[in-house]
Amino acid sequence: MATASKQYEELTVESAVALARTHYPFPEGAALECDEIGDGNLNYVFRVADPESGKSVILKQALPYAKVVGESWPLTLQRAQIEADALRKHGEFVPNLVPTVYATDAVLALTVMEDLSHLTIAREGLIAGKAYPQLSTDIGEYLARTLFQTSDFALHPFEKKELAAAFSNPELCKITEDLIFTDPFFDNETNDFEPELKEAVEALWANKALQLEAAKLKFSFLTEAEALLHGDLHTGSIFASDSETKVIDPEFAYYGPIGFDVGLFLANLIFQSLTRNGDQRNVVNSHIERTWETFEARFTDLWKNKGIEAFQQTDGYREFIIEKIFRDALGFAGCELIRRTIGLAHVKDLDGIEDDSRRIELKEQALHLGEKLILQRAEVKSIYEVTALIGEAE
Structure with a gap:
């Protein structure tokens, strides 16, 4: 039988x-x-x-x-x-x-x-006021090493394309394409927001320049198979303590633009920064700055010591790539700020605020900052300008 x-x-x-x-x-x-x-x-x-x-x-x-x-x-x-x-x-x-x-x-x-229950989900810890001194250095390291080492800068073209095929992930990519890049920019039934935000949201939907830039960012996500992304790198996908960091849940992994992972993580730190004031905000802003500083420094080291690209030594090429990653990251961060505020899936950083007027105020700030990062991503030249924009959002 x-x-x-x-x-x-x-x-x-x-x-x-x-x-x-x-x-x-x-x-x-x-x-x-x-x-x-x-x-x-x-x-x-x-x-x-x-x-x-x-x-x-x-x-x-x-x-x-x-x-x-x-x-x-x-x-x-x-x-x-x-x-x-x-x-x-x-x-x-x-x-x-x-x-x-x-x-x-x-x-x-x-x-x-491995069981990581001795650690705390970073989002929960940050909301509770934890500083996590290693978080940004570790994530900057994670981003640089995983993204560089799975890109054409480090892999033979055959190996890279085999990996890109193996990590084809169309169904989960479609979720990202819809929920991050499409639905929040239109009057779509998946969107979810308080009535008090209706005026701000309708202004966003009517912003044709914003829609155009969102379309460009979506096109990048659809077509630029630069490296093996985590695909959903937010503070809820990270376990942390004062001395340890672990990245989890890469089920959205696929080959896409390097700046996407960078931008999503930065956006989720920005949410936390918006909710803080004074020295507490400075703590989170330091994480935002250090994430990019660490990423850029380690990416540069890998470029110089592990790179196999024929144009590796060509003056200006590395700078061009890093500038592209930074510009892309800002645009993707802007999309994440908008979608987590008015789209299907929100963040506890904002939704957990019990004071209705304060919550609405911060969500409006998140929307305006998201628009600004998308529209002005080519004009913002440093991560310090990004943290300055957070203060200006008030």
Whole structure:
């Protein structure tokens, strides 16, 4: 009799424990405890632990639909393998900045990985006022190493194009194309904002110059396969402490413009900066500046020491590339500021503000700053001008 082939099924606490025993070296006979700890929109996340030995592991399973909407929004399960492969590829360059992947199961859309629950989600910590002194240096390092090392500047063209094909991720890219680059700039039913923002939002929709620049940025996202992106690098995709940083959740990974990852991270720091005043704002602004400073310095070092491009030594070429990345990053940051304010998926940095008038005021600032970064991205020449614009948004 033929054996029935294994099929996808959603994990339960019981099945998660059984799989954890299979894929992680828990002591034989250990009394394992399991909790479902996921708070995202696309996955189940189980933590399985042995209290006696202190060992623990994370099991992450992709769902065939978006939890935020339901089964009416189907999603590919292939994203789980893309996420695991991206963690492994990026781990080749920054093993200290991503979780270790222990095992995968393509049929179950399952990844078994290092437990990072001793750390805090960076967004939550920043909202609580934590400084995270290593955050911007670590993320600048992560961005420079993962993006440079997966680009044509470091890889043989055959290897780079093979990777670009392997990380084709059309379904999740379509989510980005719609939710970041399209829907917020039109009167689309996916948008979500308070009635008090209606006047500002309608002015944004009527801004034809802004729509044109958003279209250009979307075209860049669609067509420029520069490096292997994380694809969704916000402060909710980072675990951190005062001495450790780990980037998680690269299920949106694909080959795209280098400035996209940079811009999304900067935008999410900008949200936090807008909510602060005085020295507290300076702390976050220092992170914004240091992220770019670290990225530029490390990218330059890699260019000089690891680059294989024939024009590597051509005067002005490196400067041209870095300027393009910076300009792109500002535009993408602007799109992120707008979409997280009036689009489908918001950020707790703003939505968590209980004072209605203060929340609306900050959201209007985010919209205006987003417009400015998109429209003036070719005129802003330094990261210090960016942090100055945050103060001007008030």
